[in-house]
């Protein structure tokens with residue numbers, strides 16, 4: 351069947367879509383392509399591990415594991431991922447970063463907001479086999495992986511009571527196209543301090559993203575650091591539509607006060623050749639601090 355589909359795509363469907371202005375490409379995940387000669391595999395894994403170790407240190411996250419061993423473990427795991435996606439969710443680099451972050455942060459509870467097909471839930475489960483995972487997404491119809499131990503809900507995470515979770519043992523992962531500054535404020539109101547964001551884009555890069563959720567963490571930092579001197583908004587255009595992030599957004603000021611530390615991980619493209627990841631780790635001031 352896949353062979354027949356591929357022939358149809360190449361001969362008929364592809365050219366037809368091309369004429370209509372669309373690209374019809376198979377949903378082959380990027381990790382289906384990989385080096386196989388030992389020297390090149392070692393180079394890829396070693397480069398990725400060195401970069402991830404540097405990022406963990408820069409983010410202030412202690413890691414009691416050997417990062418090179420974690421990357422090797424992920425390399426062996428990822429071909430068995432039960433989700434096939436090329437767009438709309440994480441690729442190799444984002445999944446690897448999430449795996450390493452979860453191992454380093456060692457949460458017993460993970461709140462995942464933005465599940466889509468379920469790849470990132472699977473990654474979190476591989477990293478933390480015994481963790482309680484709470485999956486939130488208004489649309490769970492596209493799931494390709496449903497974790498048997500996770501709790502699924504279509505309500506926004508901010509509608510639930512999380513007071514039973516110990517914040518020191520919890521990590522919230524946001525990949526939900528909701529304003530990241532809003533998620534910061536919501537997390538802090540629930541006592542959570544350890545957050546991971548996907549799609550954190552700076553103002554000069556956000557035009558390449560679909561469904562931009564702003565203000566992003568990078569915007570909060572940039573606008574706050576620029577201070578009251580900056581009056582002009584961040585503006586960009588996508589598919590003919592103009593978007594704007596006001597410089598004097600009260601949400602930006604509020605989120606900036608709550609963030610103790612934020613570190614955008616390297617996109618890993620240079621290390622692995624896979625499509626760029628966009629994960630940022632954010633530590634909030636604990637209650638009473640900041």
Ligand SMILES: C[S@@+](CC[C@H](N)C(=O)[O-])C[C@H]1O[C@@H](n2cnc3c(N)ncnc32)[C@H](O)[C@@H]1O
Pocket residue numbers: 438439440463464465466467468469470486487488489505506507525526527528
């Ligand atoms: C980029 S996808 C998530 C991809 C997934 N984390 C991965 O990497 O495989 C974004 C998801 O956010 C979901 N979403 C939209 N609004 C949301 C909300 N308020 N809370 C949680 N998820 C939301 C969308 O339905 C979509 O499935």
